[in-house]
Amino acid sequence: MNDQETDRLSGRVKRYAKVGAAVGGLAADLAGKQIFGRPLDRGQHAAELRTALGGLKGPMMKVAQLLATVPDVLPQEYARELTELQANAPSMGWPFVKRRMTNELGPDWQGRFQSFTHEAAAAASLGQVHYAIGKDDRELACKLQYPDMESTVEADLKQLKLIFQIYRRFDSAVDTGEIYEEISDRLREELDYFREARHMALYSHILKNKSGVHVPQTIQELSTKRLLTMDWLHGRKLLEFKDRDQEHRNEVARNMFRAWYLPFYAYGIIHGDPHLGNYSVREDFTINLLDFGCIRVFSPRFVQSVIDLYYALRDNDEALAVAAYETWGFRNLSKELIEVLNIWARFVYAPLMEDRVRPIEETNATAYGAETAAKVHSELKRLGGVTPPREFVLMDRATIGLGSVFLHLKAEINWCRLFHELVDGLDVKAMGERQETALNAAGLTA
Secondary structure, three states: OOHHHOOOHHHHHHHHHHHHHHHHHHHHHHHHHHHHOOOOOHHHHHHHHHHHHHOOOHHHHHHHHHHHHOOOOOOHHHHHHHOOOOOOOOOOOHHHHHHHHHHHHOOOHHHHEEEEOOOOOEEOOOEEEEEEEEOOOOEEEEEEEOOOHHHHHHHHHHHHHHHHHHHHHHOOOEOOHHHHHHHHHHHHHHOOHHHHHHHHHHHHHHHOOOOOEEOOOEOHHHOOOOEEEEEOOOOEOHHHHOOOOHHHHHHHHHHHHHHHHHHHHHHOEEEOOOOHHHEEEOOOOOEEEOOOOOEEEOOHHHHHHHHHHHHHHHHOOHHHHHHHHHHHOOOOOOHHHHHHHHHHHHHHHHHHOOOOOEEOHHHHOHHHHHHHHHHHHHHHHHOOOEOOOHHHHHHHHHHHHHHHHHHHHOOEEOHHHHHHHHHOOOOHHHHHHHHHHHHHHOOOOO
């Protein structure tokens, strides 16, 4: 492995300096207010945090966006500001790209393509994508990781822990220990493009006979741990479809719903990042899945508990709700705490509760969601706080992220029936067998 790519001390030191300056100044300000008893203007401080992190790019920004969608991890003021962070980072210039490609494929790398665009087609927090044409006339997407990202990620994760510790002093509503561990593991996994290629193969296996969703194929001979080459799938951004007629917007929404939840309910596997840049829409309103860095595998028992919580809320079955939360990983559940958790759960599950065609925003509008999250946060703080389990993070991320997609589309669908199409007659044992077969086929292990 080229030493440029290893988790080097020098790379960490540079990143510590950048992130530490941003976080440290805010920490000092907080400490001063705490020591001298001055009130904290959370709105102003949240805006300062967004400004500090927004100039950093890289994984810290990706983490901030993730946290902004997970309720109760941060107070409402901070969540609102962090949602303003943009995921696009400036792309690397052509001289730099040539050096990176030489590192990955060797000095003759350009001879392995008919053409390779100098400008990036897309740039994000961890890497950028170039359009290319292979020697066999195949259209290709080449995803190239930015340099020294292992050092950057480790530095940012250390500073993230500091951020959590700072806010824990002022707000005890949520213990972020498990959330930090989950984010750390998933972010490190995203750096391994060999693993992402296996995730792509996993989704190809799961969705191979399903209409409405397309998965690219990896070009193994043109891929490395930090270069992932795959089929180029033509499509347009989802927001370009928000003014289409109702029928077609509904079709896009149904395809998105199945793309995310069929793998979960049939195989216990979910795509944890429904970010707008991670998929595109074809002219026939089917979906291209483009990014497979953030994939989570759950036990069949956990999936059953997600379904059980739905029935518990629908039927007011407190015992079933307790069992579901415990299977999720929540501990020390008092009656009051369950009631608070149910406030958020009812918000999330609300579109599934009515067997009728309806827009999702009747109960899941953004303003109502923010109001609900604020209420839950306040109640959790009053009760002494809660430790959300690791499994909560990406499940909630997927749910809230997809909800925002359906809001953009103004989709009007019978969400209840879509859900029941996937869960009725679920056999947990059979799900486990399907999951094991799919993971083995993709070269992954449970």
